[in-house]
Amino acid sequence: MQGNSDERRPKRPLTGEVCKPACSGSHSTLPALRAASSTVCGATAPLATSSGLKASSYVEAIRKCFEPWELSVIREDAIEEYRLRKNAIECRDLERDEALAREEIEEDEALLRGAHIVRVDALPKRPEDTHRARSLAGRLSSRLAAEQRHREAQEEALREGGRAEWRRDVEEATKREEYARALQQWEKEQRFLFGAASAFVMGSETRVRRDEVAEEYVAREKLYELEKQEREIAEKVAYENFMNSPEQVALREERERKEEKARRIAAKQLQLFQKDQERLVKSCKHGRGSSSVFEGPGARKKCIPCDVRFDDALGYFVRIHGKTVQPPAEWTATAPSAVQYASFSESATTRSSASVTHNQAVRRAARGSLQRNASNDKSREANGRPSAVKLPPITNVGKTKDGK
Incomplete structure (x- = not known):
């Protein structure tokens, strides 16, 4: 078998x-x-x-x-x-x-x-044989059932061992994955902490450097300002000493005399100019009623018979073909309008008298100032000190042509 x-x-x-x-x-x-x-x-x-x-x-x-x-x-x-x-x-x-x-x-x-x-079936049919065969079949069935249970128990034990091994493998894999995740998280945290620390250190260093630069700039500006003030004071003192020297005092007096002479000449020239302008306006008789064409509501700027016209560029009356008295160099043109032509003759006398009065006052003030300066200089020379002069405040000391 x-x-x-x-x-x-x-x-x-x-x-x-x-x-x-x-x-x-x-x-x-x-x-x-x-x-x-x-x-x-x-x-x-x-x-x-x-x-x-x-x-x-x-x-x-x-x-x-x-x-x-x-x-x-x-x-x-x-x-x-x-x-x-x-x-x-x-x-x-x-x-x-x-x-x-x-x-x-x-x-x-x-x-x-x-x-x-x-x-x-081949054996003769006897009761004892039939009973023996039945008992043998029962024993065989029970033995087969016992073997089947034993096999099932062994299979279950093997399966349980496999399950336990699988559980252990799964637990180990899970532990390894958890450890790897924890390690990655730790590395990530460490990188973040390192980046934050680096950013903090760099930011602190940047702030410190910025503060140092600002302090250095402020100190430099203060030093420059102090040097500038000292230089201005020194230059002002030197300028005052230079201007109060005998040579400069003599030059200043000479310049003042020349300026006073120029002012007198300008005042005289202005007076002649105003009289000439008044004569040009008053001498015209070609208007209505033998009046001047440069006066009245319908005043004009030009009179051909009188050979006179008003020059807009110069700002006063001029002779067309003749010679006109020129105003002083410092005189500014006011360019009167057509309405002002009518009142020109009335205001000419007032302006001339006012200018004469002003010139006389200027001459008197200049003469008094010169006398006071001369007396002060004499007193200083008598005391053994140079004549001093009060100078205006200096605002452009230490500056170049560009204003720096």
Whole structure:
């Protein structure tokens, strides 16, 4: 019977699995384990190539392309994948062996039951034999049931062991992931703290430098202002000393005399100019009622018979073909309007008298000032001190032509 069961046993490998004999068990996976471990660790058997090099040289060349920690990560991933695949292959082998053993047991049971039935049918029908056959069938059934329970208990124990191993693997993977996440979070926090500290240090240094630059600028400005004030004071003192020197006093007196002479000449010229303008206006009799054309509501700017016209550019009356008395150089044109022409003759006398009075007052004031200065200079010379002069405040000392 055992020979018949061996002949009827299926001799086919499973699809996608390593072809192993049915009775090999877990020992058939040892070569695969060795090959996989050697492949993962990079210790495969050297292979001869056409150039005489070996596969180990390629492995070394590949190792140089990665960092040590990258190689360790790749190795751990490969070992984990190999372990999972090996466990899956062993589980499939175990299930296949279990299915084959169960088929063998069922076939043996069917053969034994058929043989027993044949023998029982061949024996003469006796009550004691029938009772013995029934008791034997009951014992066989109880034995088969006990074996079935034992197998189920073993299978459950194996499954429970696999579940426990899977739980341990899952817990280890979870712990590794949690550790990796915690490490990444710690690295992120450290990078953030380092960036914040760097920003704080750079900001503090920038503020300190800015404050130093501001203080330096303020101190420099104060120093410049102090030097400027000292230079202005020194220049003012030097200027006053220079202007109070005997030479400058004499030059100033000479200049004042020349200015006074120029003022008298200008006043005289202005008086002659005003009289000439009044004569030009009053001498005209070509208006209505033998009046002047330059007076009245319909005053005009030109009189051909009198050969006189009002020059807008100069601002006073001029002779067209004759010579006109020129005003002083400092005189400014007022450019009277047409309405003012009528009152020109009335205001001419007033202006001339006012100008004469003003010139007389100016001459008297200048004469008094010269007398006072002369008396002061004489008193200073008598006391042995140079004559002093009060100068106006200097506002452009130390400045160039550009105003700097």
